[in-house]
Amino acid sequence: MSDDAAPETTEQTPPWAHAQTPGEQDGEPGYLAAVTDLLGALAYGELRAFSQLAKDAELAPSLRHKSALAVLAAHELRNYSVLTERLQSLGVEPESAMQPFVPAVDAFHERTNPSDWLEGLVKAYVGEGIAQDFYREISRYVDEDTRALVVSVLEDTGQAEFAVTVVREAIAAEPRLAGRLALWGRRLVGEAITQAQRVGVERDALASILVGAPGRAGADLAELGRMFARLTDEHSRRMERLGLSA
Template identity: 45%
Template sequence: MSEQADPVSTGALGEREREGTIELLGTIAYGTISGFTRMAADSEMATDLRLKRALASMAVKEFHNHELLVDHIIELGGDPIAAMAPFEEAFEAFHARTKPRNLLEGLVKAYIGDGIASDFYIEISKYVEPTSREIIRRASSDHRDVDTIVGAVRDGIVEDPRRGGPLALWGRRLVGEALTQGQVVAADREALSELVLGLSHDRPGATLNEMGELMQRITDRHRRRMGRLGLSA
């Protein structure tokens, strides 16, 4: 982990843009550390060794992504703990509202929830400077073990088709909660909102139409993920 801020990185950004970028990195960093702890807990519930390994591997990747984001916050002259702290309450409230009741719900949340968050952050990263954009994209890339998660959910539904309906409802609830949280977090942080709208830098920001199209793309990808799981979106 870096000890000092990189003067080239911090100097390339205006103060307000730097503040908004650190806020965005802070929210993603808290999401990754939160995802790490929950995926690690899900791996404890798995009795199938291949599935246990896949969940543990996803948890490790989340932690590595967390370190990548934290390092970049430090490079920009920020304090990672201070950057993450404002988002703790929102994330923990989301997880409290979407606590899985069993392993299958946990798997759907790991796949659907992580996918929605990654899509949202990649979309938002279009409005930040190139170095931070690349860091966010690297931290939001798909994990190689998602196919194992998808297969386990599909197998669970084949084993007992009655699980399909409740899991589909669960998936729809997850996307609603996740999108609502993302919009609330973005609107609540002034510097982050200015970053996305292009008010803190010279690059074009998002228009209202573009934000609507962004949300539609995320919803479309969610439908495709639900289809992979064999669930109705």
């Protein structure tokens, strides 16, 4: 145990609540814009995930399944609240921070509208999982307080196990579903990576987290290649857990 004990925190006071403003920590004013982009993108993603899960709950075949999806939707809404509170603490209007990401995120959801509740589950697990992996990768290059917040928001609280169990049960009962859902999963990965690339290209501040800026190191081209390889590998593992071919 270190003699330099960290200040006590509680569930009501997370470790990032009293963090310095990004940019003050590293002396780079542009860094605040980068963190604002990261949190804004995450916040809008959580808001859309909440809306999608609430919509998917209406398609669920039983009250048990509806209840489970409602709980997952509530979790996304809590994450949204945490992120918007952090943005406000930085002096940033949450809606302004989210607005640049509305077109890309909305386009992803419009192009991947599930036709039934099983497709909705696969999308929540596979499609959202790819986006979350992308933001985890970005969080490796931000300050400790922001990284702790991002990791906390992206932490799985049972969503994965629920999706895997239900999809596997459905395939066991009706094996022909596997082919259709596997094709759906492949479509999701393509759309999700396209969205991630679009966001990175269109937002210079967010891209600067990955590629670096004067006085702040980022990932080189080789590491960026490895990052996208990791995203693809994680997608394959998720598909395997669902009992689907990637």
